[in-house]
Amino acid sequence: MKYSFVSQPREEDCGIACIAMIARHYGQNLPLSRIRELVGAGQLGTSLLGLQQGAEALGFQARSGQATDDIFNRIHRLPLPAIIHWGQERWVVFYGKQQQQYVIADPGVGIRHLSAEEIQHHWGDGAMLLLVPDEAFYRLSTDKPSRITGVLQQIWPYRFSLIQVLTYGLFIGFLSLIAPFLVQLITDDVLIGGNAQLLAKVAIAALGFFVIKSLLNLVQITLVANIFQRLELGLTLEFGHKLLKLPLNYYETRRSGEFAGRFKDIARINELMVDGTIQLPGLFFTAAVSLGCMLFFYSARLTLVSLVTAGVMLGATLTLLPIFQTRIRRLLSLKDKNQALMVELFRGAMTFKTTTAQPQLWQEIQGRFGHLASKKADNVQLSFFTGQLADLISGIGYISTFWLGSTMVINQELTLGQLLAFSIMSYSFLEFISFIVKFSDRLMEIKTSIQRFDDVIDVDEESPDDWLKPLAEIPSDGDINFKQVNFHYPGRYNLLETFSLTIPGGKSSALVGASGSGKSTIAKILAGLHPYQAGEILVGPHNLRDLSTECVRQQIVLVSQTTHFWSRSILENFQLCAPKATYNEVVAACRITGADQFIDRLPDGYLTVLGELGSNLSGGQLQRLAIARALVLKPAILILDESTSALDPISEAELLQNLLMHRQGHTTVLISHRSSVNRIVDWVAVINDGEADIAGPPDYLLGKEGGHLQFLQGEPPHPLRGQKRLVASNSTTAADVPSLPGPLDH
Incomplete structure (x- = not known):
């Protein structure tokens, strides 16, 4: 079965x-x-x-x-x-x-x-x-084209050039067939027959054939290089464009090293196709014609020896291919993981420097790369074994051919020239088989690379029909209504279930609650970053599900706690997100957030090039820039999700005061754990386990008893409340210190 x-x-x-x-x-x-x-x-x-x-x-x-x-x-x-x-x-x-x-x-x-x-x-x-x-x-549809079909579509525009390449390959193969006949002619007629005059003619003819073959090889390689350079560029651009269209959840569940690995996969695919296009047609033509000549013009018995040799070579290779494919897949996966680790090390330099994690990380690096080296060695050993096995079988075939052929020459069934010509043709035939054997090893690697490439290309874009949806101006003073919204991350329980909430438009609001209660998820859903499974979200008269995702994101801008800037100047970072923004608009936005104060002290001002991930600025400075970048977009709704957490309370209060004054009459939503922030807004909603517990103006909520007061008064319940307060003095005894729960409590 x-x-x-x-x-x-x-x-x-x-x-x-x-x-x-x-x-x-x-x-x-x-x-x-x-x-x-x-x-x-x-x-x-x-x-x-x-x-x-x-x-x-x-x-x-x-x-x-x-x-x-x-x-x-x-x-x-x-x-x-x-x-x-x-x-x-x-x-x-x-x-x-x-x-x-x-x-x-x-x-x-x-x-x-x-x-x-x-x-x-x-x-x-x-x-x-x-x-x-x-x-x-x-009833499921499974009509997605395979990646092979996709590659063929990329190649199709160059079909006429490829036909030229194949034609040159056939000519080169034809010229390769002349060599055995020349050897036969020289051996039988010149050396044995003693025809000295024929030697010069044969030598000149051979020289001409080799010159023509070299020129054809040069033209063929030039054409192939041109075609596949464009093909690699096309695949790379297709992959890069696809990356920009993938949903946010895809990035959140992948290692960064995987994406770099996919670009290497493209290079592998292209390299194999180049080698196959240059060598395979000529070798195949030479092998096919050689086999026919060997069988019909020389000796069926000798041909049978070559066929048996080829069959054994192919059989041995096919037996080892599944093992090779499994090992290649594991090796590529290990490479991606190790590459991701090195990226994490680079980005987490401050963490491992301040947590004395260097010895542990060094052990992990040694273990991971040692394991990778071991797997590489296993693959090299298997590939070498496959090649050596093919060479051994091929060598046995050559010896058998010469043994039987020499016997036939002695018995005058063949001439010496015919034996040498047959040997060259047999070599050409077995060379083709040997190429197939070695090519199949690489083919398994490329097959795995194509599967990994498909892993990205076949992912559905987050809004494939986005261009069909209408564009609309989202009102900056329209109420935001969540109606019976359900949301869960793939493979998890519902985070929001029949969630309903109305956020007043044109005012400043705050979403408060414990960590993990769903505040950031609500913000991402509102900003169009995560699709929700059921319900409606209305902003004024518009249902966000009916609008283009691009339209929503242009007008509902989310600034998260973790900021990202590209390795380019401050001005270029702003203009990357807002191409039409003028220099004066960028400066005005930076003044609102206070970013202009440190930018003016930089040697190159707004032309200062930020390091990778903005590493040459502090966390607070980056957050000021991130909020200013959002203001340049002039959003109808601005959401700040812990976007001022790196600032001290005084700087934060000053920034938010300027920001809310600038955005009077426009909807602004803040998410913060600081009670001082939550009290300066016009309206507060308390989120608890994906539900809206209570909502209203801060003064109204302060007059109500409940757990929400900890987010407005800044007095969260302390786990040690009711016990003796710990005092840093020499008189502290063991009785004053509460016991630690769990396995440490002896």
Whole structure:
């Protein structure tokens, strides 16, 4: 029985690959990117809940549970295949029993046949997800073109140039066929026949052929370099454009090193196509014609030896290819992880310097790169073994050919020249087979690279039909109405459930609440950064779902706590986001936020080039610049999510006073944990576990009893309240210090 198998592009994608395998088992070939969006796989993989929600969204009836000890006695009653938790670290597909063993499909290894004891050993917690397709599953559309089709579309404009390249390749192959006949002629007629006059003619002819072949090679390489330089540029631009169109959630669940790895994948794809285009046509033509000549004009017996040699070479290679592909996939995944680690080290220099984490990080670097070096060595060893095995088989074939051929020459069945000509043709034929063997190793690497490239290209853009939606001017004084809004991140429980709230327009408002209560999520949804699953969000008369996402983001601007600036001048950073902004508008915005005070002290003023991530400015200075950058956009609604947290209270109060005065009559929403900030606004809403508990003007809320007062009065309940206060003095005893809970409480 043939079992469906889908390999995982990354280690974290094992659960996604499992759903893809089961979908393929039932006749649907779903792209991994589509499943990933529904499952919500992040940097640490996915949960059982995420797999269940994703499977249900794809049209499966999904039921999760925990297997009991007698599961193997009841296996015939289960709807298989199913997904099971393997080794506490990944997901695999359980296909059931075949003869005396059980079959699983491990996305990182392949199809495995194991005993019941082995499965019980690895299936420790018994977690299991049963999937049964319903009618909605069979109505799914799976008509996305493959990446091979996409590459062919990129090549299509250069089809006439490629035809020229192939034609040159055939001519080069034809000229290569002249060599064995020249050798036969020189051996039989010149050396053995003693025809000295023919030698000069043959030498001149051979020289002419080699000059023509060299010129054709030069023209062919020039054409190929031109074509594939454009192809690589096209793929790179396609990838770069796609990155800009991906939803925010995609960036939040990926490692930064993965994106750099995809650009290397493009270079690998292009390099293989260049080599294949230059060498493959000529080698194939030479091998095909050589095989025909060997069979019909020389010796069928010698040809059989060459064919057997070629068959053994191909058979040995095909046996090793699955192992090579699995190792390549793991190696590329390790490279991405290590690259991401180095990016994190660079960005987190301050953290590891101030937390004495250098020894631990050094151990991790040694371990990771040592593991990578070991995997590289394994791959090189396997590739070398494959090549040496092919050379060994080829060498045995050559020896067998000469042995049998020499016997035929002695028996006068062949002339010496014919034997030499046959040997050259046999070499050309086996050279083609050897090229295919070595090319197949690289082909496996490129196949994996294409799959990884597809992982990005096949992801649905966040607003594919955005251009069809209307543009509208969002009123800066219109009320913001959340009506029965539901939202959850893929693979998680609902963060907002039937959430309703009205934020008054044209005023300053604050969303307050404990960390993790949903305030930032509400801000991102309002700014059009996360799509919500149900409900409506109205700003004045406009339903945000009906408007273009670009239109919404241009008029509802969110400034987050973490700022980002590009490595270019301050003015260029502003004009990158607001191309029409004038120098005077940038200066005016910076005066409102107080950024002009430190910019004027910089040697180059607004032309000062910021370091990567703005590393040559303090956190407070960057936040002032970020708010000023948002003001240049002149948004109808401005949202500040902890955007002044790096400022001292006095500077923060001054900045917000100037900001709110500048934006009088325009909706401004603040998210802050500082009570001083929450008291200066016109209206406050208290968010608790994704719900709006209470809302109103600050004075009204201060007159109400409740937990919201801690966000307005600045007196949060202290865990030590009611116990003795700790005093820093020499008289402090053990009785004055409260005990630490948990394992430290001896």
